[in-house]
Amino acid sequence: MTRTRLLAALVMAPLAIAAILFLPTPWFMALAAVVFLAGLWEWFDLADVRDSLARSVLLAANLTLMVAMVWASRSASGFSYVLLQLVSIVGVAWWLLVLLWLRNFNFASDHDTHARAIKLAAGTMSLVPAWCALAWIHGGGDAASSHRWLFAALGIVWAADSGAYFAGRKLGRRKLAPRISPNKTIEGLIGGLVAGVVTGVALGLFAGASVAQLPWVALAAAIAVLFSVVGDLFESLLKRHAGVKDSSNLIPGHGGVLDRLDGVLAALPAFAVAKAVLGF
Template identity: 70%
Template sequence: MTRTRLLAALVMAPLAIAAILLLPTPWMVALAAVLFLAGLWEWFDLAQIEDTLARTVLLVANLAVMVALVWASRSSAGYTMALFQLASMIGVIWWLLALLWLGRYDFASDHDTNARVFKLAAGALSMIPAWCALAWIHSTQPNGHRWLLTALAIVWAADTGAYFAGRTFGGRLFGGRKLAPRISPNKTLEGLLGGVVCGVIVGIVFALIAGATPAQLPAVAVVALLAVLFSVVGDLFESLLKRHVGVKDSGNLIPGHGGILDRVDGVLAALPVFALGKAVLGF
């Protein structure tokens, strides 16, 4: 499995990096919309929306919100990012609420009730703010494309660091305590620590490449730390949805990695907090 994951990552990573660095913001935003909407389609599976017409209508509704945000952001000088910034703030608030949801495992688990409504709302609150944060970061001057790569590299590094730290040190440092045993039994505190360390280090390195000054690095480290922690919440929340319906992966599109949602779950939570933290702390 590790070899398959590595080979898939070696194919996907260069394509993602090239898109981030080479595409102008409108094209990058359009590509991200396609990716996130594909992840949202898988989210509908986890909410057990089985009717194709209903899923299509829900997908078009979310697409319409994205289009409306772009249309409403037009100005005489081009585009204003105010609505995208507001949506990113809403995203941060949502993921704080999702953290509370994680503490109530059975909440919205019975799809014979109105649980699907909560999960569909959660899907929109996860995808659209993350997409807005991506657009906000990439459009920032100067070097917005490099800052977006920094944000994503933090999540990728944290995910990789957690995987290998968990496999190597799992159960040795914290007496076998699990991070969230009922939601994701394989996640360890050692993995979390490894993910935090890797994410912060990579964030600092990539921030220097993006143009951060040495004086800004403490702020970058704080935001990178928060982005890693939020990415863990995003990962656990998707795991919770999968536990509710008894599946291992959100899909099987990516060999060794599952579905698209399995790859972007941490990104969905990390992007809004990175965008907001970057703006507030001024780097």
């Protein structure tokens, strides 16, 4: 499994990095929307929405919301990121609220109409703000620098995920959330935190941060890693409710699109807001 996981990553990572660094923001937003909506399609399955017509309508509704935000952000003087920034802040508040959901394992677990509606709303609240934060980071400043900052944000999550995986396998003893995700350990969390912060500092320099800004970059990286853990645990909770191991089998060794996005969904709004507040 580790070999398959590595080979798949070696194929996906260069394509993702090239898109982040070289695509203009409007094209990158469109590409990211396709990926995020693919993850949302898998989310519908976890929410027990199996009818293809219903899922298509729900997907179209979320796409319409994204298009409407882009349309509302256009003006005669150019594109404004204010609306996307506000939605990103809402996303941070949402993921803090998810912490309460994680404490109550059985909430919305029975898959009746009430639970399904809650999980569908949760899907929109999880994916749309992350997409807004991604666009904000990628296009909110000088092109070369902002593109590199998005690469840094995603690199933090990727490094944390790998660090947690290998640290957990080698050193893991104490369970982090045994009822939600039995394989996750406190040692893995620490390993992921260290890997994410180190990667954040290194990529922060690549993105143009000064030496004086590096402590703030490290703090933002740590915040992003912790939020990514919340996103990862939340998807694990939904999969436990649905009785499945992965959101799909689309990516060899990695599961589905949503399995690759879970940590990113929570980390991107957190990093974007932290970057703005900390001023780098």
